[in-house]
Amino acid sequence: MESGKSSGVDGQRFAIGGRVVDADDPQLQDLLAQAYEAPGRPRCLCVAGGVEMYVAFHRHFQIKRMPETGDRHHPACPSYEPGPAMSGLGELVGEAVVQLDPARVELHVDFPWARVPGRPGMGREPAEPSEVGRTRRRMSLRALMHFLFERAGFNHWSPAMAGKRNQAVLHKYLMQAAEAIQVKGEPLSRRLYVPEAFSETAKAEQAERRRARLSVLQPHDGRQPLAVVLGEFKGWESAPAGARIWIRHMPDAPLLADARTWARVQRGFAPLFEALDSDGGRGLRLMLAALIRARREHTYEIDLASLMLTSEEWIPLEGVHEAPLVRALVAQGRRFIKPLRYDARSVAGFANAILLDVGAEPVDLHVVSGFMGEAEQGAKRRAFESARARSWLWLPGEAMPVLPDPSTRLTAGAAACRPHAGPTTVRPNPAGRGPD
Numbered sequence: 296m297e298s299g300k301s302s303g304v305d306g307q308r309f310a311i312g313g314r315v316v317d318a319d320d321p322q323l324q325d326l327l328a329q330a331y332e333a334p335g336r337p338r339c340l341c342v343a344g345g346v347e348m349y350v351a352f353h354r355h356f357q358i359k360r361m362p363e364t365g366d367r368h369h370p371a372c373p374s375y376e377p378g379p380a381m382s383g384l385g386e387l388v389g390e391a392v393v394q395l396d397p398a399r400v401e402l403h404v405d406f407p408w409a410r411v412p413g414r415p416g417m418g419r420e421p422a423e424p425s426e427v428g429r430t431r432r433r434m435s436l437r438a439l440m441h442f443l444f445e446r447a448g449f450n451h452w453s454p455a456m457a458g459k460r461n462q463a464v465l466h467k468y469l470m471q472a473a474e475a476i477q478v479k480g481e482p483l484s485r486r487l488y489v490p491e492a493f494s495e496t497a498k499a500e501q502a503e504r505r506r507a508r509l510s511v512l513q514p515h516d517g518r519q520p521l522a523v524v525l526g527e528f529k530g531w532e533s534a535p536a537g538a539r540i541w542i543r544h545m546p547d548a549p550l551l552a553d554a555r556t557w558a559r560v561q562r563g564f565a566p567l568f569e570a571l572d573s574d575g576g577r578g579l580r581l582m583l584a585a586l587i588r589a590r591r592e593h594t595y596e597i598d599l600a601s602l603m604l605t606s607e608e609w610i611p612l613e614g615v616h617e618a619p620l621v622r623a624l625v626a627q628g629r630r631f632i633k634p635l636r637y638d639a640r641s642v643a644g645f646a647n648a649i650l651l652d653v654g655a656e657p658v659d660l661h662v663v664s665g666f667m668g669e670a671e672q673g674a675k676r677r678a679f680e681s682a683r684a685r686s687w688l689w690l691p692g693e694a695m696p697v698l699p700d701p702s703t704r705l706t707a708g709a710a711a712c713r714p715h716a717g718p719t720t721v722r723p724n725p726a727g728r729g730p731d
Contacts, residue, residue: 307373309358310345311337327356336361341372349397362394370651371630373453377657382645383438383637384445391434392442402442402478405433406599408479408486409518434638437601439478440525440584441635443487446472449609450635454628460608461543462492462527469525485511486522490544502547512589519588521598524550528581528602531557540597542583550585553596564602566614575615575689577721578607578622600723611635617647617666623695625647630701631649631660643667643674646686652701658685660698665691 305483307318311326312333320326330337331350338345346367351357360368365376379385384392384393388429393401434442447468449460466489466516488508491501512520526542526723533539538557552560561568570576586599604612610633624631630652634645646659660678663672679688687694 341369382634383639
């Protein structure tokens, strides 16, 4: 998948039109403008021979990764991305996720963009169908949220990002990612609202922009259009016939839900709500993706909802058991990627994080929760044993093993990554800070 990474990344070098330039070269924009019209492609020089890139224009020229080439880059390169099979995305590529061209992707989702009052969502199947075909995969609302976070780069971390993620950044990059995504024949950005960073002095202007964005919900031709609100869950309170749900940075526009819908959300996502109040809930966030419709003018009701736990830095988490690992990686200044579940039935086969600052081959980091069932724990251990040549395992009830040192080039099967015995899974090594 295309990464959405821009050209302004320190340390990256490109071959463009016969010249080699750094990502921060002051002439880069001029060279990209020339390459935008030229038949050849720039190359990222992170590995011998380079990797083809392409030039896009979004307010300024950007050099981006070609689709399906992420794992050809060096792990330390900002354009590196593990193959889709390393996360739940692999089950969706080619069916629910279709690459239209290097810059655009089409998503096939399992929810509609409109409701027709009084009409059931699915029609009755004819007694004698005219044709029968294989059922194609469709992406859930949760998977759409994961895809947006991955396209916007929020499942990536490097030390240079410390202190730079906030609501304004979240709004900017999620909306920018949505512009290159097609859903049901239109850009997702037309149906997505991510709150701006709230400003008391500009709240009237922000409210007007929100109403303009959500004007797509105006009923027409007997249909009720739908849109997605994606923001951080703040809390809820009882309301007549249901609940009033508050999103951070939307203090003047709560979402409404009828009693049955909100009860189903609370049951279905009970572990995530509980996580915020748990002993390990420090610094956790809960993101809400809500498919909404207009109950009346500027009054929005939830039709469908999904929730996702994240770290304080908006790095998606599968559960509280991953939070200590992500906190340690951030605190130690490491470079890593967090694989996402999408619609996979189990995440046991995926690494909990992939460490990128340890040489030419990444290291898979696996965490086994003591609250996993026996089958899940067994699947996680098998994933560790069958992973790429290097991986790391944290078992329940043990102190976190020391992470592989970023300055050490580990060999396949080295004890520093894959011990053969003992209560810990990594030989003690001093933790180091990866390159910025």
